[in-house]
Amino acid sequence: MTMTMSGTMSGGKTDVLISVSEAKLHYKVGGALAAMRGKSTVVKAVDGVSFDIRHGESIGLLGESGCGKTSMGRLLLKLEPMTGGSVHFDGYDLSTLTKAQLRDFRSRAQLIFQNPFDAINPRFSIRATLAEPLENAGIAKSEREGLIIKALELVKLPHPLSFLDRYPHQLSGGQLQRVVMARALILQPQFVVADEPVSMLDVSVRAGVLNVFRDVRDRLGLTAIYISHDLALVRYVCERTIVMYLGRVMEDGRTEDIVREPLHPYTKALVAAVPVPHTDQSHAPLPIGRGAPDPRNPPSGCVFRDRCPAAHERCAAEVPQPKHVGDRLVACHLY
Numbered sequence: 001m002t003m004t005m006s007g008t009m010s011g012g013k014t015d016v017l018i019s020v021s022e023a024k025l026h027y028k029v030g031g032a033l034a035a036m037r038g039k040s041t042v043v044k045a046v047d048g049v050s051f052d053i054r055h056g057e058s059i060g061l062l063g064e065s066g067c068g069k070t071s072m073g074r075l076l077l078k079l080e081p082m083t084g085g086s087v088h089f090d091g092y093d094l095s096t097l098t099k100a101q102l103r104d105f106r107s108r109a110q111l112i113f114q115n116p117f118d119a120i121n122p123r124f125s126i127r128a129t130l131a132e133p134l135e136n137a138g139i140a141k142s143e144r145e146g147l148i149i150k151a152l153e154l155v156k157l158p159h160p161l162s163f164l165d166r167y168p169h170q171l172s173g174g175q176l177q178r179v180v181m182a183r184a185l186i187l188q189p190q191f192v193v194a195d196e197p198v199s200m201l202d203v204s205v206r207a208g209v210l211n212v213f214r215d216v217r218d219r220l221g222l223t224a225i226y227i228s229h230d231l232a233l234v235r236y237v238c239e240r241t242i243v244m245y246l247g248r249v250m251e252d253g254r255t256e257d258i259v260r261e262p263l264h265p266y267t268k269a270l271v272a273a274v275p276v277p278h279t280d281q282s283h284a285p286l287p288i289g290r291g292a293p294d295p296r297n298p299p300s301g302c303v304f305r306d307r308c309p310a311a312h313e314r315c316a317a318e319v320p321q322p323k324h325v326g327d328r329l330v331a332c333h334l335y
């Protein structure tokens with residue numbers, strides 16, 4: 001059995017909503033020319049990731065751009081075909097859902113997009129934007145308006161009636177992201193993946209939108225994955241954090257433990273990159289030099305080793321498996 005943070009598999013009863021086991025999502029890239037040059041034509045965006053998500057739990061998926069966070073989120077929502085492994089949702093294997101189960105899953109699990117315009121059509125009024133999922137779910141026309149207003153109230157848009165006939169370009173970034181949230185929540189899902197939901201917003205309105213997200217999540221008892229490259233945001237939103245690097249989990253544990261005493265050398269680097277106040281850069285550069293390696297040709301053994309200040313021989317030879325250190329999981333040969 002795969003080792004995960006919170007699985008309680010004994011006795012048949014479980015408080016786990018989602019169980020991810022050795023999940024893989026590999027993309028084919030480059031094509032024939034790259035193959036001729038001997039470049040691998042596969043990006044292992046997610047490469048053997050395992051964790052459980054309990055009912056009502058909020059987990060931050062943290063790591064630099066390109067480490068596979070969005071890909072992992074898309075696997076959790078069955079928006080990509082899995083290359084390997086499995087995701088179970090409430091006992092169902094997502095790769096073998098019947099049509100009826102898939103419809104049920106689609107209403108229970110939702111994505112909150114990073115870019116509002118991925119979620120909404122600029123030519124639709126706010127009313128039409130929010131009516132669309134209701135229509136798709138077969139909700140009677142007479143009931144839709146009431147649900148739309150409720151959803152706008154939920155995300156704390158004042159005077160919701162005044163928004164119904166407006167168009168996306170007439171809204172501010174913060175208002176628009178609230179509409180995106182309202183759209184994801186209007187069918188009262190049980191589980192949401194929020195993919196960098198404030199990264200496109202002006203810094204001055206981020207806190208407001210994040211507070212709405214936290215408030216709604218707690219009020220509805222949502223189970224949530226919050227994706228971000230920003231540890232400060234994850235810390236603000238999530239009790240538990242999973243740190244990813246090049247498609248793999250480096251560390252998984254309580255956010256406060258990770259911030260206070262990071263164990264994995266990569267997590268240490270993330271924690272050390274503290275915010276720099278009063279600059280455009282919200283963070284100092286990572287103290288581990290160069291960017292992440294070419295994802296088509298990751299290092300052998302530990303994928304982090306060529307940036308790791310503590311790398312030794314074994315790290316090139318052997319992929320570190322996640323180990324329990326206290327109540328944390330760490331994938332590093334130092335432990």
Ligand SMILES: Nc1ncnc2c1ncn2[C@@H]1O[C@H](COP(=O)(O)OP(=O)(O)O)[C@@H](O)[C@H]1O
Nearest residue numbers: 027029043045064065066067068069070071295
């Ligand atoms: N549709 C795709 N086709 C090919 N490669 C992709 C695709 N989507 C993402 N990738 C690659 O997969 C890796 C992980 O990407 P992504 O999951 O978007 O990371 P993150 O969200 O952490 O920035 C990156 O190397 C990215 O270039």
Ligand SMILES: [Mg+2]
Nearest residue numbers: 066069070071
């Ligand atoms: Mg992403």
